[in-house]
Amino acid sequence: MNGLIEQLINGLTLGSQYALVAAGLALIFGVLEIVNFAHGELVMIGAYLLHAAGTYLDLPYPLAAVTTVAAMAAVGALFYVTVIRRILERGWQVQLVATLAVSIVLINLAIVVEGSLPKVAYSELGTRTVTIAGTQVSVQRFVVLLSMAATFGVLIWFLRSTRTGRAMRALAQNREAAAVVGIPVQRIGLVTVVIASCMAGIAAATMTPLYSAHPTMGTLLAIKAFAAVIMGGFGNVSGAVVSGFALGIAEALAIGYVSSAYADVLVFSVMIAVLLVRPHGLFGRAVRA
Amino acid sequence: MIDVREEPRLRGAVRVEPALWCAGFAFALVLPLALPVPYYISTAITALMFVALAVAFDIVVGRIGALSLCQPVFFGFGSYAAAILATRHGWSFGAVLLLSMAAAVVLALAIGVPSFRLSLHAFAIGTLGFAVIAMLVARNWVGLTGGPLCMTGVPPLSVAGVELTSLTAQYYLILAMAAGAIGVAFAIARSRLGLALTAVRDDPVLAGARGLSPTAFRLTAFGISAALSAGVGVFNAYFQSVVCPENLDLSYTTALLIMVFIGGRSSLRGVVAAALLFTVLPQMLRLTEEWRLVIYGLVLLVVVITIPDGLERAFQAAGRLGRRRTQPTPVRKR
Numbered sequence: 001m002n003g004l005i006e007q008l009i010n011g012l013t014l015g016s017q018y019a020l021v022a023a024g025l026a027l028i029f030g031v032l033e034i035v036n037f038a039h040g041e042l043v044m045i046g047a048y049l050l051h052a053a054g055t056y057l058d059l060p061y062p063l064a065a066v067t068t069v070a071a072m073a074a075v076g077a078l079f080y081v082t083v084i085r086r087i088l089e090r091g092w093q094v095q096l097v098a099t100l101a102v103s104i105v106l107i108n109l110a111i112v113v114e115g116s117l118p119k120v121a122y123s124e125l126g127t128r129t130v131t132i133a134g135t136q137v138s139v140q141r142f143v144v145l146l147s148m149a150a151t152f153g154v155l156i157w158f159l160r161s162t163r164t165g166r167a168m169r170a171l172a173q174n175r176e177a178a179a180v181v182g183i184p185v186q187r188i189g190l191v192t193v194v195i196a197s198c199m200a201g202i203a204a205a206t207m208t209p210l211y212s213a214h215p216t217m218g219t220l221l222a223i224k225a226f227a228a229v230i231m232g233g234f235g236n237v238s239g240a241v242v243s244g245f246a247l248g249i250a251e252a253l254a255i256g257y258v259s260s261a262y263a264d265v266l267v268f269s270v271m272i273a274v275l276l277v278r279p280h281g282l283f284g285r286a287v288r289a
Numbered sequence: 290m291i292d293v294r295e296e297p298r299l300r301g302a303v304r305v306e307p308a309l310w311c312a313g314f315a316f317a318l319v320l321p322l323a324l325p326v327p328y329y330i331s332t333a334i335t336a337l338m339f340v341a342l343a344v345a346f347d348i349v350v351g352r353i354g355a356l357s358l359c360q361p362v363f364f365g366f367g368s369y370a371a372a373i374l375a376t377r378h379g380w381s382f383g384a385v386l387l388l389s390m391a392a393a394v395v396l397a398l399a400i401g402v403p404s405f406r407l408s409l410h411a412f413a414i415g416t417l418g419f420a421v422i423a424m425l426v427a428r429n430w431v432g433l434t435g436g437p438l439c440m441t442g443v444p445p446l447s448v449a450g451v452e453l454t455s456l457t458a459q460y461y462l463i464l465a466m467a468a469g470a471i472g473v474a475f476a477i478a479r480s481r482l483g484l485a486l487t488a489v490r491d492d493p494v495l496a497g498a499r500g501l502s503p504t505a506f507r508l509t510a511f512g513i514s515a516a517l518s519a520g521v522g523v524f525n526a527y528f529q530s531v532v533c534p535e536n537l538d539l540s541y542t543t544a545l546l547i548m549v550f551i552g553g554r555s556s557l558r559g560v561v562a563a564a565l566l567f568t569v570l571p572q573m574l575r576l577t578e579e580w581r582l583v584i585y586g587l588v589l590l591v592v593v594i595t596i597p598d599g600l601e602r603a604f605q606a607a608g609r610l611g612r613r614r615t616q617p618t619p620v621r622k623r
Contacts, residue, residue: 223418
């Protein structure tokens with residue numbers, strides 16, 4: 001029983017991370033129709049920024065986390081201006097390969113600069129624990145869950161109630177028509193990528209104290225987030241969030257009760273099985289090609 | 290989209306390209322005699338392996354326009370099949386090669402049938418899922434693959450009772466395989482199958498209306514590509530004499546993407562040139578692995594954004610020199 005509660009809490013925190021990353025991916029795909037293969041590397045950059053803020057700037061964890069998310073907004077803006085803006089109107093293969101190229105560059109730059117050994121980002125909350133039903137749970141896991149809930153609250157409010165949010169949704173429905181009625185496509189694209197990058201930053205800032213930062217951490221994470229995005233129906237943000245949680249819990253249970261080596265195999269088998277039955281995802285209607 | 294066959298042939302113009310292919314092949318035949326150090330011969334062998342792999346990859350990416358990210362699965366499958374059958378069951382090279390290529394077709398169907406149900410981006414991600422599963426299985430199924438400790442002791446290569454232990458002999462074997470792969474790709478491009486693949490790629494709905502089943506043609510190309518990649522994988526097992534989970538690494542996909550995109554999708558000459566360039570050049574520059582990948586990534590990014598048709602565009606420009614101006618081939622947005 002204790003084991004089950006522990007695995008469920010692990011699953012919820014893992015799921016929060018997948019949901020944050022997957023929602024960013026789904027947002028970029030939904031609004032700009034670009035599959036961002038460098039999204040996992042945004043999380044990796046966030047993790048190293050948190051490590052740097054804690055180690056080199058000596059900031060306490062809450063301040064370091066906020067600095068990380070703010071810096072990730074700048075990273076997102078830079079990513080948009082240097083890459084995304086140039087491929088916005090290109091064919092899908094060019095878009096996919098361009099973002100894949102960015103991911104290769106970032107991973108190997110991280111190895112060149114920081115080495116391939118994992119780096120820890122210290123949080124005083126990581127070592128403090130509370131006991132729930134006889135299971136010791138790190139306080140940091142509650143930070144993960146709370147920040148995730150707050151992020152999605154803000155995101156839903158933003159998309160529904162602000163002018164910019166509505167413009168993003170208009171762009172998602174029909175880019176040409178949105179441009180015709182005077183929506184600035186470039187500026188909304190920039191906002192979209194910055195928001196997605198900040199969400200990757202939040203995932204990195206809250207999860208890294210539980211694990212560690214290393215150059216290839218983004219690869220598997222991004223692939224799982226892709227799995228959540230596909231299962232949720234491409235471009236469907238809430239579908240991606242639900243699938244992200246489902247994947248996280250399934251993975252934690254698989255680690256606890258089957259085998260940690262094959263947990264990832266299970267996750268991808270679930271993705272492929274879902275695709276076999278419902279090629280457009282669990283919550284998606286037909287995907288726009 | 291650029292298609293060589295559709296270029297208007299000018300009357301009286303000399304056809305340079307077949308002569309260049311022959312000259313290139315002749316050069317490859319005498320190359321081992323000119324290379325003094327074994328190191329260079331093994332570089333040449335690696336280059337030819339990548340030529341064959343890139344040509345096979347382009348049958349999927351260029352010919353059917355599907356961005357498959359699971360190509361290392363077939364390469365790694367061939368390597369592991371060779372290592373397991375040769376070391377534990379004493380199979381000969383020829384038997385291993387035939388069986389692996391046939392089994393790779395079955396594997397391609399198993400991956401392709403569900404994956405081709407997906408549209409463009411989702412296909413790429415679905416195949417990536419298969420690539421990760423294959424890598425995890427190779428790493429964790431220690432009983433079958435030896436896990437991270439690798440499969441060692443692949444016996445020396447022998448064909449029809451003749452041992453091909455020297456690097457030069459292995460060079461000629463992989464040269465024959467690379468030439469075979471180029472031959473297959475060329476035959477596809479010139480055949481009705483190639484026309485059908487182009488039709489299915491450019492407009493699957495219209496092709497379907499004309500009675501061409503898009504899925505059947507995509508699976509055919511996918512299977513051919515898988516068989517060729519597995520064949521190269523078998524050779525790789527004998528050449529390295531050790532097979533590790535790294536043989537399934539995603540960095541192979543990266544390298545192949547670079548070659549196909551820098552060469553120009555569905556341009557045989559471009560892909561071959563890019564494969565040679567990107568295996569030989571880094572060896573000459575003696576860069577470390579990390580810096581090499583940083584530079585690769587940057588080159589890929591710049592090329593794909595600025596000249597998405599890659600070297601093929603340069604070849605076309607060179608081919609037009611001194612000729613009457615022809616209508617430029619329209620470049621389709623892909």
